[in-house]
Amino acid sequence: MTISLNHPLIKKSQSLIALFLLCLLFSLLSDKFMTSANLWNVLRQISVNVCISVGMTLVVLMAGIDLSVGSVLGFTAAVCAGLLKNGLAFESLDLFVGFSVLGAILVSILIGLALGLFNGWVITKFSIPPFVATLAMLTIARGLTMLYTEGIPISNLGAEFEFIGSGWILGIPAPVWISILMVLIVLFLTKKTTFGRYIYAIGGNERAAFLSGININKIKLAVYGIAGMMAAVGGVLVTSRLNSAQPNAGISYELDSIAAVVIGGTSLSGGIGTVAGTVIGAVIIGVLNNGLVLLDVSPFWQQVVKGFVILLAVIIDKMNQKK
Amino acid sequence: MLQAINISKEFPGVKALNQVNFTFYPGRVNAILGENGAGKSTLLKILTGVYTEYDGEIKLNGETVSFSNIKEAQNAGIAIIHQELNLIPELSVTQNLFLGREILTPLGILDATKMEIEAKRIFEKIQLNVSPKTLVQQLKVGEQQLVEIAKALLCNANVILMDEPTSALSDKEIDNLHRIIFELKKEGKTIVYISHKMDELFKIAENYTVLRDGNSIDEGEMKDTTENDLIRKMVGRDVLIDKKCTQSQFENTILKVGNLNLIHPNDKKRKLLHDISFELKKGEILGIFGLMGAGRTELLETLFGMHPANSTYSLEINQKNVLHKKPKEAIENGLAFVTEDRKTEGLVLGMDISSNISLTNLPVSGFLEPSKEKNASKNYIEKLRIKTPSEMQLCQNLSGGNQQKVVLAKWLATNPQILMMDEPTRGIDINAKSEIYNLIKELAADHMSILLVSSEIPEILALSDRILVMAEGKIKACYLAAEANEDKLLKSALPD
Numbered sequence: 001m002t003i004s005l006n007h008p009l010i011k012k013s014q015s016l017i018a019l020f021l022l023c024l025l026f027s028l029l030s031d032k033f034m035t036s037a038n039l040w041n042v043l044r045q046i047s048v049n050v051c052i053s054v055g056m057t058l059v060v061l062m063a064g065i066d067l068s069v070g071s072v073l074g075f076t077a078a079v080c081a082g083l084l085k086n087g088l089a090f091e092s093l094d095l096f097v098g099f100s101v102l103g104a105i106l107v108s109i110l111i112g113l114a115l116g117l118f119n120g121w122v123i124t125k126f127s128i129p130p131f132v133a134t135l136a137m138l139t140i141a142r143g144l145t146m147l148y149t150e151g152i153p154i155s156n157l158g159a160e161f162e163f164i165g166s167g168w169i170l171g172i173p174a175p176v177w178i179s180i181l182m183v184l185i186v187l188f189l190t191k192k193t194t195f196g197r198y199i200y201a202i203g204g205n206e207r208a209a210f211l212s213g214i215n216i217n218k219i220k221l222a223v224y225g226i227a228g229m230m231a232a233v234g235g236v237l238v239t240s241r242l243n244s245a246q247p248n249a250g251i252s253y254e255l256d257s258i259a260a261v262v263i264g265g266t267s268l269s270g271g272i273g274t275v276a277g278t279v280i281g282a283v284i285i286g287v288l289n290n291g292l293v294l295l296d297v298s299p300f301w302q303q304v305v306k307g308f309v310i311l312l313a314v315i316i317d318k319m320n321q322k323k
Numbered sequence: 324m325l326q327a328i329n330i331s332k333e334f335p336g337v338k339a340l341n342q343v344n345f346t347f348y349p350g351r352v353n354a355i356l357g358e359n360g361a362g363k364s365t366l367l368k369i370l371t372g373v374y375t376e377y378d379g380e381i382k383l384n385g386e387t388v389s390f391s392n393i394k395e396a397q398n399a400g401i402a403i404i405h406q407e408l409n410l411i412p413e414l415s416v417t418q419n420l421f422l423g424r425e426i427l428t429p430l431g432i433l434d435a436t437k438m439e440i441e442a443k444r445i446f447e448k449i450q451l452n453v454s455p456k457t458l459v460q461q462l463k464v465g466e467q468q469l470v471e472i473a474k475a476l477l478c479n480a481n482v483i484l485m486d487e488p489t490s491a492l493s494d495k496e497i498d499n500l501h502r503i504i505f506e507l508k509k510e511g512k513t514i515v516y517i518s519h520k521m522d523e524l525f526k527i528a529e530n531y532t533v534l535r536d537g538n539s540i541d542e543g544e545m546k547d548t549t550e551n552d553l554i555r556k557m558v559g560r561d562v563l564i565d566k567k568c569t570q571s572q573f574e575n576t577i578l579k580v581g582n583l584n585l586i587h588p589n590d591k592k593r594k595l596l597h598d599i600s601f602e603l604k605k606g607e608i609l610g611i612f613g614l615m616g617a618g619r620t621e622l623l624e625t626l627f628g629m630h631p632a633n634s635t636y637s638l639e640i641n642q643k644n645v646l647h648k649k650p651k652e653a654i655e656n657g658l659a660f661v662t663e664d665r666k667t668e669g670l671v672l673g674m675d676i677s678s679n680i681s682l683t684n685l686p687v688s689g690f691l692e693p694s695k696e697k698n699a700s701k702n703y704i705e706k707l708r709i710k711t712p713s714e715m716q717l718c719q720n721l722s723g724g725n726q727q728k729v730v731l732a733k734w735l736a737t738n739p740q741i742l743m744m745d746e747p748t749r750g751i752d753i754n755a756k757s758e759i760y761n762l763i764k765e766l767a768a769d770h771m772s773i774l775l776v777s778s779e780i781p782e783i784l785a786l787s788d789r790i791l792v793m794a795e796g797k798i799k800a801c802y803l804a805a806e807a808n809e810d811k812l813l814k815s816a817l818p819d
Contacts (some may be wrong), residue, residue, distance in 0.1 A: 194685040201682055205672035211627075211660065211668055212682045212733070213651040271673045 014316065015264060015280045022284060026291035033294055040173055044241075046286035047179035048234040050279060052253060053260040054186040055230030057278040058223045059260050061190075063128040063203040063270025064123070067223065069231040069257060071141035072115045073250035077235030080108035080147050081154040081245035084161060101161050109232045115141060116228020120221035124125060138254070145247055155244035165241030175237045186226075187275045201222060203270025260285055260307070263313040284309070324348060325370070325482050325513055327399075330379035339365040339689060340377070343539045345532045347482070352504060352514040354545070354663040357534035357558050358724070358752030359375055363517055366534070367484055371403045372396035382484075402480035404471045406750065414458035416443040416470050417735050419459055420477060444472045449503050464615060465496030472503065478479040481744070482513040487750060489523060493614040494813070501527050519753065521550045533557055558754045573604035576639075577772045578741055582633075583636035585618075585625050585796075595621050596634075596796045603741065608763065610787030612777065613816050617798040619776040623743045626774075627660045628653045640792070654683065658740035661730055663746045663776075665723070669730040672719040676700055676711060679718055679729055684736045703732035707760060724755030729779045731762070742766065743774040748782060760786060780809050 020022045046230040052069050059066045083104040088097040099107070115137060122133040167174040190196035198219050201209040210216050234253070264281030266273025288309060292302045325347040332340040340362045347353040357363050368374045370381065377640060378386055383399060390396040408421045416441050426434045426441070438604060439455040440503070446453065451469040468488060475483050489497045504514055504527055518524055523532070533540040533556040540556050581600045587593035596618050603609050613619050625634045628647030638645050640656050647653040650660070662668035664718050677700040683782030686692055700714040707728040709719060718726055725748065734742065748756045763786055767773055777783050783790055790807050792800040792815040800815035 003523055194689050194691060197682070197685060197691060198676060200674060201671050201678070204673045205667070207668055208671050209682070211629075211650050211662060213654040214682070215651060271671065 001264075008141070014320075015277060015284065015313070019280055019284050019287065022287055026287065030291070030294040032182045033291060034181065038290065038294070040176075042283075042286050042290045043176045044173045045290070046282050047173075047175040048237045049253070049256050049260060049285065050179040050282045051182045051230050051234040051237065053257040053264075053278050053300075054183055054275055055227035056254075056257045056261050057266055057273065057275050058186065058190070058199055058265075059130070059227050060258070060266050060268060061203045061270060061273050062199050062220065062223055063206070063268075064220070064223070065258070066116075066119065066134045066227045067254050068115070068119060068134040068137035068141055069227060069234075070250040070253035070255075071145065072112055072228050072231040073235040073238065074145040074246075074248065075141045075148070075235075076108040076112045076232035077245045077249050078080060078149045078154065078247065079111055080104050080232075080236055081239050082155055083107060083150060084157050085154055101158070101164075104161075105236050108228050108235060112228040112230075112232025112235070113225050115219055116148070116225040116231075119228065120224035123224065124217040124220050142251075145249075148243065149247040151247050153244050153246050157239070157243055157245075161240050162243045162323050163240070165237055165239070165243075165276040175241065178233065178237060182230060183275065183279055186230075188222065190275055190302075194218065195222065200271055203272075205271070230291070256285060257282075259310050262310060265313075265317055267317075281313075325515075327366075328380040328381040328382065329372075330366070330369065330377060330381070332362075332377040339537050340369075340378070340385055341537045343537070345539060345542060346531035347513050347514045348530060349481070350508055350511045351529040352508060352527050354531040355517045355534065356517060356524070356531055356553055358557055358722075360401060361557070361752070363534060364486070365537075367403060367486060370396070370484060371401060372484075380654050388663040395482070397478050400479060400481040401484070402475035402478060402482070403484040404468065404475060404486065404488055408464070408467050408471055410459045410467055410470060413458065415456050415458055416446075416453060418456040419470060420445070420474055424478065432620055438477075439440050440535070441477075442473070446580065449473060449506075450499065463496075465499070467490045468496075468500065469503070480512070482515065483507065484515045484517075486517045487519065488516075489518060497523070508802070519750070519756075524553075554753055557752070570573055573607045575605040576602050577605045577641060578603040578622070578713065579637075579639040580626065581637040581639075583622070583625060583634065583638075585621055585630055585634045588630075588633055594796060596625065599636075599798055601791060601798065602752065603772050603774060603803075605740075605772055606756060606767055606771045608767045608775055608786050610775045610777065610783040610790040612780065612783045612790055612812050613793035613794060615778070616795075617793040617816065619793055620745055621789075621796075622775060622793070623660060623745055623774065626653065626743065644647060654739075656739055657740035659683075659734035659737050659742050661727075661734055661742070661747055663743040663749065664728050665726050669733075670718045670726060673717060674715055675715045676704065676709065676721075676729055677714040679760040680732045680736055683733050697795065699736060699765070700732070703736070707732055707762065722752075724751035727751055727755065727759070731759070733767075739771065741774065742763045743776075745776045746778065747775070748777075760771050780812055783812065784809070 004213060008033065032038055052073065056066060056069065082129060083099040087099055089095070119134050122128050123130050163174060164178070165175055169177055190199070198209065198214050201212070201214065202216055202219060221279050235250065238249055258283035260266065260277050261273070262281070263284055264273065264277030264279070266277060285306065289302065292305060327343060327345050330340055330343045331338070343362065345368065347650060355366070356375055365374065369377050372393045372395050375391050381389065388399055392397065411422070419440050421438050426437050428434045441688060442455040446455070449539050451466060451473065452499065454460065455465060459470065462470070488500060492500065507514060516524070516528055528545050530543070531545055531548065531553065532542050533553065535557060579602050583596055583599040584594060585596035587595055611619050611622070619770060621630070624630055625636065626638070626647065628649045631648040638647070645656050647656070671682070677696050679702045680703055681696045689724050697714060703709070704711060704714055709725050709728045710734070712723065718729055721729065748759055763773060763775070775783070775786055783806060784804070788804050790802045790812065792796055792812055794816050
């Protein structure tokens, strides 16, 4: 039996095959790659990008883009750390509110939601292209981060909080559990709900979707809101891992997440793509980063290689579409 | 002379063309007939260098040719005028005309003057009275088509392929096009003409080729054949279009429109619709006839809540006053709208049939019900005879007629009281057409009320119980089916 490269099953699992080959290559070149310590390390490193990227997948499926996720991550992380460490003090009322770990996390996720909703509001209310609206938010949220932290990291957040980023549950790193949960939530949304179906329809043909009676603006608001929340979850993971919120946390994270989405086969023009693809895309980027470090490749060369991998993924995708 | 010898073309799972043979003669109009999906578009794409992989041979004036891209076909003198026009609206007619073959000064700078003079010369030849500086977006559809023909003439095409050139034209524009085709014929150009309009083909074509399911069925001269004969060859069996309306008693008013006005979105002084008032009865088919630009589409759009900011009207559905600010509200009040353009407004082409049909009626709970969706779409596939291997087929892989049926299914699935249809059979083949006619009549017999907009007089006459005629945004006349005829409709539809 011969297997043609055009076989639908092979096409479908193309990125998975690429990932396998990549792992094979690194395990041949470095004896440190295929160790359990290293593999857990890779998964823990990518868990932040996975959270951001599944949110980004929804945005891109809808033919949108969210450039603000890195800054939203930075701001929500700073607020989370600030609340944990200093609480909220209202001097005029002589009132002080302290925050538990859960409370601080919830507030930071709500702030992520609010910033995402603001993106969606600008995009739908004023018909501003998502690229521009979220570019503005990229600057705004970063500025807010600097104002809030005054440019100084907020550190020493307590062991309980640190556990989220560094702990292990049932032999698996806690952040990996959290990213799996986020993937499952978004997977459920896309596969099992009308909300998910409407996202695909809007990305495929917004006008036809509107004429079918779909409330486009509501869906868009929700999607950008979710993208903001996912960025905030990523922020919690980063902060607890370092036990410190850095003012410049999340800078250029939007690029890694868009790369994961694109490598995973989601079309930037919307309507086509899967959450599973994005997860594989994020893993490919993580493995690539890790493998190149193990091989002692200079960080500058790593960027060059990553860029070419993104190009290659999109070119292969394009060629498949033509056939 | 353009000849094809044993042309075959296969797509995954489909044989689009199977050993097709034909000869197109210079100085004649050569008609290609066939239902949608018969292989006409594939054939055109091979002749113009879009598809480069195929079996068989193409001979131009006795020499075997093969084009590896569109430019090569153009250089060999083959030009195509597409059904959907390929002009850039934001550029001027001259810029469009010379796109890709601009005239440059010796310094390599665009020579605007020279190009405009040349454009003027060609426009005069085809009697297109527009300034070379006019933007394409300011032209009517008929004029845009003439620009496409000018483009073909500019590259000295000897073979001009026309894919349903008259589907969007008014009668006057059609006459003008036919006159130009006649001139081109006299100059010895080979015209290849695809159209679903039989009377038109008998008027202008000399030769015909019939395709069916990718096979060439017959070739010959138009003077030796009849309309029924050609239809039989295209469809493979006799098609009877029953011209008589099912008579039923219309008593209950379901829709009452009063003083509907619509102003132009960019020019508040211009009115697109003036004081439109009419009633629609339960189970009635109300035809709305008019020429392009009469405001028929805008009327349906306004009723469907697509122009909330620019329209004023009173609207009663089942004696209840309503106002539609968006399509969602119109749908909730029992309206459905089969739009004119199924590709840009009707379907999400990249989604499967099942998802498209259920898009208007997904469960309010927010959770998908896959088995229900599957059964409903299978039901419609059977009922409307949608030709497809399964309900999971992507809509982009369906032929025009089948796509239109999916649009219909999607709206029928909302259980509408009032079905509005805008050119429901535009660009689809005769067989699917008659199926849709029968369906419309069945729906009306089942007490659904139907607003039918069409530019085809035979279609309006065959289906409507009553006919409104519109011109320049106003209702000009109203006829009962029994008292209407082609002359009356046309006369009323002409602008003052």
